[in-house]
Amino acid sequence: MLKSLHISNYALISELDINFEEGFSVITGETGAGKSIILGALSLILGQRADSKSIKIDADKCIIEAEFDISKYKHLDTFFTQNELDNEGNSCLIRRELTNTGKSRAFINDTPVSLNIIKDLSNRLIDIHSQHENLLLSNTAYQLEVVDTIAQNATSYISYQQSYTNWKKLQQELKQLQKTADKQSSDIDYIQFQFQTLTDAKLFENEQEELEVEQDTLSHSEEIKSELLKAYQLLENEQMSLPLLKESIAALSRIKSYIPSGDDWYERLQSVLIELKDISAEMISFEERVEFNPTRLEIVENRLSELFTLQKKYKVLTVSELIALRNEFDKKLQRIDSFDEELEKMTKDLQNAENKLSIDAKLLTESRLKAVKPIEEFLVEQLTKLGMPNIQFQVAISPLHDFTENGIDEVQFLFSANKNRPVQPVNQIASGGEVSRLMLAIKSLMANKADLPSIIFDEIDTGVSGEIAHRMAEIMQTMSAGMQVITITHLPQIAAKGAQHYRVYKDESADITQTHIQRLTSAERINELAQMLSGKNITEAALKNAQELLANN
Numbered sequence: 166m167l168k169s170l171h172i173s174n175y176a177l178i179s180e181l182d183i184n185f186e187e188g189f190s191v192i193t194g195e196t197g198a199g200k201s202i203i204l205g206a207l208s209l210i211l212g213q214r215a216d217s218k219s220i221k222i223d224a225d226k227c228i229i230e231a232e233f234d235i236s237k238y239k240h241l242d243t244f245f246t247q248n249e250l251d252n253e254g255n256s257c258l259i260r261r262e263l264t265n266t267g268k269s270r271a272f273i274n275d276t277p278v279s280l281n282i283i284k285d286l287s288n289r290l291i292d293i294h295s296q297h298e299n300l301l302l303s304n305t306a307y308q309l310e311v312v313d314t315i316a317q318n319a320t321s322y323i324s325y326q327q328s329y330t331n332w333k334k335l336q337q338e339l340k341q342l343q344k345t346a347d348k349q350s351s352d353i354d355y356i357q358f359q360f361q362t363l364t365d366a367k368l369f370e371n372e373q374e375e376l377e378v379e380q381d382t383l384s385h386s387e388e389i390k391s392e393l394l395k396a397y398q399l400l401e402n403e404q405m406s407l408p409l410l411k412e413s414i415a416a417l418s419r420i421k422s423y424i425p426s427g428d429d430w431y432e433r434l435q436s437v438l439i440e441l442k443d444i445s446a447e448m449i450s451f452e453e454r455v456e457f458n459p460t461r462l463e464i465v466e467n468r469l470s471e472l473f474t475l476q477k478k479y480k481v482l483t484v485s486e487l488i489a490l491r492n493e494f495d496k497k498l499q500r501i502d503s504f505d506e507e508l509e510k511m512t513k514d515l516q517n518a519e520n521k522l523s524i525d526a527k528l529l530t531e532s533r534l535k536a537v538k539p540i541e542e543f544l545v546e547q548l549t550k551l552g553m554p555n556i557q558f559q560v561a562i563s564p565l566h567d568f569t570e571n572g573i574d575e576v577q578f579l580f581s582a583n584k585n586r587p588v589q590p591v592n593q594i595a596s597g598g599e600v601s602r603l604m605l606a607i608k609s610l611m612a613n614k615a616d617l618p619s620i621i622f623d624e625i626d627t628g629v630s631g632e633i634a635h636r637m638a639e640i641m642q643t644m645s646a647g648m649q650v651i652t653i654t655h656l657p658q659i660a661a662k663g664a665q666h667y668r669v670y671k672d673e674s675a676d677i678t679q680t681h682i683q684r685l686t687s688a689e690r691i692n693e694l695a696q697m698l699s700g701k702n703i704t705e706a707a708l709k710n711a712q713e714l715l716a717n718n
Contacts, residue, residue, distance in 0.1 A: 212284030
């Protein structure tokens with residue numbers, strides 16, 4: 166339940182603190198006193214989008230903070246765990262801060278959170294029913310929500326939605342596969358041609374690099390042979406490197422035992438001799454293999470030209486990329502060959518998913534149909550008490566032509582307040598006062614099933630008066646036995662029923678107008694009710710009437 170509300174620098178409120186109690190509380194005040202301001206501030210706690218214009222003039226920041234008693238709602242522990250929030254067990258603090266620069270922050274138990282998280286939690290803690298929500302009665306989605314709440318079919322509903330999500334996903338995948346199959350099947354000749362072209366080219370890795378090296382060798386064969394032979398002859402010439410190196414080694418061998426570094430020099434010169442001999446042998450061997458071969462050069466150049474042509478055609482730079490393209494074309498051809506099999510399997514999967522969806526939809530429909538009679542009986546009973554002796558109310562559930570995310574049922578509330586008038590959709594026949602009474606009855610019905618700690622009614626008594634107002638108050642009193650009920654009202658018959666009574670008023674004595682709220686004592690309640698009955702000029706009759714109203718409650 167809502168334990169307290171703190172408002173700072175919001176609209177006409179500088180500082181306001183309200184403590185609430187269990188049971189049935191009423192809030193009254195003249196039109197324009199600021200009841201809607203308090204409700205607006207509380208709406209921010211419920212995750213409503215903030216507007217920097219709501220900040221009190223000349224203030225830098227406004228703060229709205231609400232404390233809830235959640236000691237009886239242990240099922241909320243899961244919410245705190247899933248969102249990694251501190252859980253004090255008995256109470257929960259929700260705070261919104263708004264700066265005049267437009268920045269907004271939200272907190273749960275002093276931990277920063279997103280608006281979505283605040284909205285998720287607050288929807289489990291409190292329901293604010295404002296006047297415009299009466300329009301929900303014309304919304305079939307809301308009517309379906311009412312039926313599902315009474316049906317207590319959350320498990321069936323979740324199962325259906327999972328099946329629906331899977332069914333839609335498979336539908337999309339099958340559609341995409343068919344689209345791909347159709348496109349690639351139409352392109353099969355093109356793909357086959359490209360694959361065959363690259364396959365016939367007999368490509369292999371590093372071929373281009375090897376051919377380019379061979380081309381260079383063949384193109385310069387005479388020059389290569391001449392220079393290699395010259396280099397070999399210089400190495401082998403008796404007056405050149407190798408003979409002289411051999412003599413150096415022989416000389417060193419005769420004296421190396423007398424020199425500290427002699428052995429090291431000797432070994433190093435031996436290594437150089439071996440290396441030069443190897444180089445000399447490799448050069449003369451390569452020279453002997455090199456030959457001027459115009460035929461082979463032509464073959465190499467033609468192959469390179471073929472590779473360059475393919476690279477240009479397919480807009481790539483290497484043979485590796487050509488091979489990757491060839492493999493990709495091969496995969497596409499194999500995929501086309503397997504499309505029929507894939508389509509058959511996916512079609513079967515989709516049919517199985519639809520069968521499962523049909524079963525879940527049927528279970529959901531059955532749960533809703535079972536809820537129809539209890540809803541009709543409860544609402545007829547309540548509306549009869551609320552001054553509609555000839556009330557007719559029906560919940561019509563009809564099948565839709567296709568699955569929707571909420572099932573295959575269309576729900577419509579049918580209503581008539583007169584004997585000689587057939588039932589029609591609520592939005593086509595009910596007056597403002599009738600809608601108010603119907604909405605209260607529905608909220609009363611849902612309160613028994615929703616496990617909601619608190620509900621606030623904002624002038625749900627619109628369009629009613631007298632004895633009907635008294636009976637509406639009795640319904641709210643009954644609701645308050647299982648939850649906290651707070652009602653904003655202009656009717657003394659309802660205000661008198663509250664266990665606690667708060668008055669909202671404006672203070673214009675200072676330089677600025679400010680909104681305040683006070684909890685009324687018994688004597689103050691009498692005056693407030695008398696004023697609601699007779700206006701500012703309170704009469705003795707009004708005072709007496711106010712006393713009687715309180716005495717009867």
